[in-house]
Amino acid sequence: MTNSNSIAKHSDAPAMIQMRHVEKWYGDFHALKNIDLTVATGEKIVLCGPSGSGKSTLIRCINHLETIQSGEIIVNGHRLTDSQAAVDAVRQEVGMVFQQFNLFPHKTVMENCILAPMRVHKLSRAQAEKTAQKYLERVHIGDQAHKHPAQLSGGQQQRVAIARALCMEPKAMLFDEPTSALDPEMVKEVLDTMISLARDGMTMICVTHEMGFARQVADRVIFMANGEIVEENDPESFFSAPKHERTRAFLGEILAHH
């Protein structure tokens, strides 16, 4: 089985992200239930599950956009509950890409990319622009640097968002349904960018229902329902032999739509 190799491939690597017994409540709604998840350095995880199952909540806890009520989260050695300093460190080391892009509309593509490196890493404008140009070219958008986000297509905007995150030279990337706000013809250009990132060894957690992408890059596919991790496996086994009834029902629905 080729895919058990890919798990073995990362099993010796130090953990990049560890979640232990994580519990998250929104008021009296139990959004994450006893989440245990370790992501090795260089590992690529695809997270899927029905709407409302807690996928976004889970990855948003990792960079502290959401706070947890109990358990612990350690990212690249920083324990998230410790202090604001730990939160700052984690946010500098973990990039995030949102479904709605969330580019800064009043800034050009270049300005979007250089803001955080200048404010956080205190790079000079020239240094920051050099890095930004490198990553904009990497996502094949180097010639659009002077434009404002509204002048770009959705697929281009999402690639800018990826470049903006990369400019901070993150150790890991979180993607929250990066292609679901896109017109179908633009999905591929964004997935291709993510695939190339994966090839270069980036640690990634992707919430997505793009099963082709999952097969191609994921080391593990994780299925969530009702705030719990129901099942996880390498993509081959996950798709061909789902163990749980809920997983089978979910996959049946996804495949019916594609």
Added chain:
Amino acid sequence: MGTQELSYLLLGLSWTLGLTAIGFAGGIPFGIGIALMRVSSNNWLRRPAMAWIGLFQGTPLLMQLFVAYFGLPLLGFNLPAWAAVAIALTAHASSFLGEIWRGAIQAITKGQTEAALALGLPDRSRMFDVILPQAFKISLPATVGFLVQLLKGTSLAAIVGFIELTRAGNIVSNQLYRPLLVFGVVGAMYFAMCWPLSWWGRKLEQSMSKGANK
């Protein structure tokens, strides 16, 4: 009406502009402060800002001018008239601008804040590089609208002895016994200041709704 009367009115007009400028110049920094306190999650910042807004929006500007001019000296602050008026206008403007800008800040989507947080931007940068420039833009029409209100509101400073445009008109009219003519001229002067501002505010509003539909 001779040149002497006209230049007297123009002097009044320059005071009107000056008082407006003072109120606006004071209102901007304090208004930003009030708006930022008002959106803070800290009760000790948010509550005083709410009280400030309630106090100065809930009482007439005329009363605020009285209190600043007659009340502050009673408390031992001996201020020249222009300083008392500047304080009252600043307090008044900061409460209205603060509330306008608070609304604009809260209209900036949660996604913008989250993108800034996820990038690790410090709080200052998140506010001044990301949120405030966008909030400033969408609040411009309302801000310009308030500027027009403030300009007209400065006529109340006559009550504490300021010879601004309205008061100057009163004096000239009493000398010439031609109130219709004099106040016609005074009205035209207000109109010449306010109308272009209102026009600009409308223009900004239109161009913004066009931008939003794009």
